[in-house]
Amino acid sequence: MTDTDFSFALQQIEGRQRTREKLPFLDNYPEWWFPKRLSTEQCSSEVTARYKRSFRFQVSGFKVQVSGFKVQGSGFKLVDLTGGMGIDTLFLAELFKEVHYVERDEELCRIAEHNFGLTSSREVIKVHHSEAEDFLQQLTHADLIYIDPARRAASGRKVFRIEDCEPDVACLLPVLKEKCPALLLKLSPMLDLSAALTSLPGAREVHIVAVRGEVKEVLVIVNSEKVIANSEVVEIHCVNLETKDEELVFTMKEEREAECEYAEEAGEYIFEPNAAIMKAGAFKTVAKRYGVKKLGVNTHLYTSDRLIENWSGRVWRITAALSSIPKKGERLKMNIVSRNYPLSADEIRRHYKIEDGGEKWLIATRVAEKKAMFLAERVQ
DSSP states (O other): OOHHHHHHHHHHHHHHHHTTTTOGGGGGOTTOOOOOHHHHHHSOOHHHHHHHHTOOEEETTEEEETTTTEEESSOOEEEESSOTTOHHHHHHGGGOSEEEEEESOHHHHHHHHHHHTTSTTTTTEEEEESOHHHHHHHOOOOSEEEEOOBOBOTTSOBOOSGGGSBSOHHHHHHHHHHHOSEEEEEEOTTOOHHHHHHHOTTEEEEEEEEETTEEEEEEEEEESSSOOSOGGGSEEEEEEETSSOOOEEEOHHHHHHOOOOBOSSOOSEEEEEOHHHHHHTOHHHHHHHHTOEEEETTEEEEEESSOOTTOSEEEEEEEEEESSOOOTTOOEEOEEEESSOSSOHHHHHHHTTEESOSSEEEEEEEETTEEEEEEEEEOO
8 A cells, every 4th residue: 555545544534533423424425535634624514514405595587495306497507616525515416407516626626526426416516626716707607606715814824704715705796696696605603794794795695503502604695686785684594403493583674673671680590592693693683582681781691580482592590699609619510601790601610619510500690780690500
């Protein structure tokens, strides 16, 4: 075995180990090839790829929906301009009759071509070794273009702004709109949402996608035909996959105009929205929708004397209000939540020698702008 073969073999072992939980469907493909670590780290998970496949794109008579593979219109062509490991390409390919995977890294193209050949979509997907900008120039038309820009600068530093990623979607947007009626963009979870919508005129929907409480993707659907001039009325969808949390859909206009009640004291229950809702900034909207009171303007916890069964996030029942944190030196074991409190959860844990875990919770926060601490039990 050559050094190159040995290195590739180790890459396969590591890749399969690293993606076992992220991409469980690959257990059905023992001959699947894995690229280098960075590509496996950056690729979509199976659960988020399936979520994207569930979208319905309806523009100019072009209609794709997952149920029953129903496609109406002309062309039925998908172009993934930033193919990478090809996971999103593969799942979206089930909705289209013609798919083009475009990738500037020649090694990734070789691996993707092998992998696609193992699947039922092997006759549908064509692999192109090309820069996104070059392929776009020779493209005549597509029904949907998907882009997941690289979020690392030449120095290796992570970047978040659309303008700092490659390709620069904001710069390419006029050309993209000429070629295609609908765009699906995968952006950084760290992205400033308001700034992104300003950079992307024509955005129709935003999807903040969390998985089990951690935001993984920000997806933007751009409609090139019916431009929404006011970003405040763009639909924002907040989802927390692999949980029972309900999807929350709102607009920035609704958030701005929402009337929110603030609590003078905590009720029996404390509520925290899931990470997708927090990322979207639906702080007043969630209070209005669920009929709960906010603990403070800058405290994104909520309270009520009644249990909200369908709350999207975590729920605790208060068992005791504390006038101070337990004395230093006592052996305690509990989970700690610190929200808008002078000390972080780690600082509280270290300073007061509290062991992490157990069934008890300590919630350190502010109520009506005054510091407050509660012992609580998790009920959801």
